[in-house]
Amino acid sequence: MSTDTDPEITSADGRVAADQRRDRLVQGGLFLCISFTLLTTLAIFWVLFNEATHFFFDGRFSDVVVSLLTGESVSQRITFVEFFAGERWDVTHSINPGYWVGPLVWGTFLITVGAAFVSIPIGTLTALYLSEYASQDVRKYLKPGLEILAGIPTIVYGFFAISFITPWLIRPAAELLGVQTRSANVAAGAIVVGIMTIPIVASISEDAMSSVPDDLRNGAYALGATKFDVSLGVVLPASVSGVFAAYILAISRAIGETMAVTIAAGFTPQIAFSPFVEIQTMTAYMVDAVRGEAVVGSIRYQSLFAVGLLLFIITLVMNLLNNKLKERYREEYR
Amino acid sequence: MSTPPMDELFGDIDLEWEHRKNRAFRSLCFLSSILGLAALALLIADVLWEAYRGVSEYDIGIIHFITSTGSVNPDRAGMYGALVGSVLLIVLASIMTFFIGVGAAIYLEEYAPDTRLVRLIDANLANLAGVPSVVYGLVCFGLLINGPLDLGRIILVGAIALALVVLPIIIVSAMEALRAVPDSVRNGSYAIGATRWQTIRRVVLPAAMPGIMTGTILAIANAWGQTAPLLMVGAIASARHVPTGPFDDITALTVTIFDWAFRFQDQFHVLAAMGIVGLLVVLLGMNMVAIYIRSRYEKELS
Known part of the structure; x- marks a missing residue:
């Protein structure tokens, strides 16, 4: 942060006054820059809510809000009950369309949980290794390696899923169990999303673990604890809010992940319980709908924004939770 | 450790077991960290192999492709x-x-x-x-x-x-x-x-x-x-x-x-x-x- 004392110069010299005037002008310009971020947020809310209102009420957002406020009855085209607890998701069906978002949410849920089973154990153990065991030399190679892993574009992970994970891991496993599998399946999607979120879990957890003061470790060592006891009995509990922040961020990323799951997990919205079947996540639906030439004003076009709004709200809640946890662990050991 | 009072004090602790547990955990952590890098290596190897197939099997010239x-x-x-x-x-x-x-x-x-x-x-x-x-x-x-x-x-x-x-x-x-x-x-x-x-x-x-x-x-x-x-x-x-x-x-x-x-x-x-x-x-x-x-x-x- 800057210093608290403002360099206010009191002088009759005109140049100083001009300098200070320019200073204030610049401050205004810089404030304009930051206001772009607020504008972006407003744009996100406006577009998503407006189009989602078209989807649910078949009317403009402002009209619907005015009608609701004045107590007029609003005819709802697609009820929230149907959206959240209907029968199936098939927006384009000409005779009997279904508007239940459940299958898409279920697809996202499967991928996210599967990815968490990969990234949370591996990421946490990696963080413990980096903060408690690793020598400087090992860290020097391990950390850049993780950074590279985090920098690989998600489309490349998608390609990796269909060209390696599915044919070499998932298909043999399915054959062993005697079940059919497709080139797109839940397991491959979950594994690649898990791999790509390992660096998030590892680096943020390690941050939290490194901020645990050495006094706590030394106290445990003085009592005769081994590194194993210190890692799991002292460091992990002491950094728990930071570690949870890392988990939540990784899960939030997995929910919003688009390309890898689109390629790896497919385009079939369904409630499935097998890791070898094709599903569709919320994000994959968005890609699917926009590629399928959704005509402006059609129900397919508007459904895009209803699903987008739901996705945005879910990730927003996760991010707020993450920020709260992060604040807490920053305050714990100052 | 050889004096009798110490033996009594730590009699119920199997030091050998504690150390083995520590070493096993250390290896587990190390393996996990390697797993991420191994996935990265596999990914790059897979992409390079498929690209190499393009040049060798399908005879796609690199200059032509670019x-x-x-x-x-x-x-x-x-x-x-x-x-x-x-x-x-x-x-x-x-x-x-x-x-x-x-x-x-x-x-x-x-x-x-x-x-x-x-x-x-x-x-x-x-x-x-x-x-x-x-x-x-x-x-x-x-x-x-x-x-x-x-x-x-x-x-x-x-x-x-x-x-x-x-x-x-x-x-x-x-x-x-x-x-x-x-x-x-x-x-x-x-x-x-x-x-x-x-x-x-x-x-x-x-x-x-x-x-x-x-x-x-x-x-x-x-x-x-x-x-x-x-x-x-x-x-x-x-x-x-x-x-x-x-x-x-x-x-x-x-x-x-x-x-x-x-x-x-x-x-x-x-x-x-x-x-x-x-x-x-x-x-x-x-x-x-x-x-x-x-x-x-x-x-x-x-």
């Missing part, structure tokens, strides 16, 4: 048009975000009073960084293509979508770079009568510039690999089209790879791999520039 523009016929497909589109996209996105991003970071680090509005901006920034990139694409689709502004599916709209994705990243990394400049440097400048802006422009910014550049390059590398926001604003795999300016139809390398990866013929699959090699080579170049800047200027101000 210089010709994508076609429905896999024998004549190439990534030139897509590459040009991607370069145009990130150049435009960088121009749009660099100045706004650094300006916003300067405001938040150097000027911002601790008011409620600033705290709101801060919290909002953290949330924007966590919004999925596909949502930014959707918002641009609804606002700039089908909404009040009908710009069409052009490069400029794609660049705006990418700019929205990377702006929070640039702001946060520039803030970190500014924070790393010690206050003593600022105070020295104030002491000789400089105003706040003079101090920032002549002292703080030059000192923070390597950090800002590194963060910006990494953010642009992120934009380079983005696919979802571009798909949302209607990017297509380039058929016979080489874009020439910001108002041309939007096409990008990542989107072309996505299109190839989805076709059933094996030849398109290896074309996708070759496109990915091109994508990763550029990414590697950007990262090396960032690492070079970081190591070259790192120790100057400590």
Whole structure:
């Protein structure tokens, strides 16, 4: 942060006054820059809510809000009950369309949980290794390696899923169990999303673990604890809010992940319980709908924004939770 | 350990077991850390192998692949048009975000009073960084293509979508770079009568510039690999089209790879791999520039 004392110069010299005037002008310009971020947020809310209102009420957002406020009855085209607890998701069906978002949410849920089973154990153990065991030399190679892993574009992970994970891991496993599998399946999607979120879990957890003061470790060592006891009995509990922040961020990323799951997990919205079947996540639906030439004003076009709004709200809640946890662990050991 | 009282004291502890447990856990942690890197190595090996198959099995010339523009016929497909589109996209996105991003970071680090509005901006920034990139694409689709502004599916709209994705990243990394400049440097400048802006422009910014550049390059590398926001604003795999300016139809390398990866013929699959090699080579170049800047200027101000 800057210093608290403002360099206010009191002088009759005109140049100083001009300098200070320019200073204030610049401050205004810089404030304009930051206001772009607020504008972006407003744009996100406006577009998503407006189009989602078209989807649910078949009317403009402002009209619907005015009608609701004045107590007029609003005819709802697609009820929230149907959206959240209907029968199936098939927006384009000409005779009997279904508007239940459940299958898409279920697809996202499967991928996210599967990815968490990969990234949370591996990421946490990696963080413990980096903060408690690793020598400087090992860290020097391990950390850049993780950074590279985090920098690989998600489309490349998608390609990796269909060209390696599915044919070499998932298909043999399915054959062993005697079940059919497709080139797109839940397991491959979950594994690649898990791999790509390992660096998030590892680096943020390690941050939290490194901020645990050495006094706590030394106290445990003085009592005769081994590194194993210190890692799991002292460091992990002491950094728990930071570690949870890392988990939540990784899960939030997995929910919003688009390309890898689109390629790896497919385009079939369904409630499935097998890791070898094709599903569709919320994000994959968005890609699917926009590629399928959704005509402006059609129900397919508007459904895009209803699903987008739901996705945005879910990730927003996760991010707020993450920020709260992060604040807490920053305050714990100052 | 040999004196009788000690034996009694630790009689119920099997030291051998404790040590074995510790060693086993250490190995487990080590294996986990290696697993991530192993996945990375496998991924790169897989992509290189598939790309090599393209050169050996299908006889696709590398020069031909780089210089010709994508076609429905896999024998004549190439990534030139897509590459040009991607370069145009990130150049435009960088121009749009660099100045706004650094300006916003300067405001938040150097000027911002601790008011409620600033705290709101801060919290909002953290949330924007966590919004999925596909949502930014959707918002641009609804606002700039089908909404009040009908710009069409052009490069400029794609660049705006990418700019929205990377702006929070640039702001946060520039803030970190500014924070790393010690206050003593600022105070020295104030002491000789400089105003706040003079101090920032002549002292703080030059000192923070390597950090800002590194963060910006990494953010642009992120934009380079983005696919979802571009798909949302209607990017297509380039058929016979080489874009020439910001108002041309939007096409990008990542989107072309996505299109190839989805076709059933094996030849398109290896074309996708070759496109990915091109994508990763550029990414590697950007990262090396960032690492070079970081190591070259790192120790100057400590």
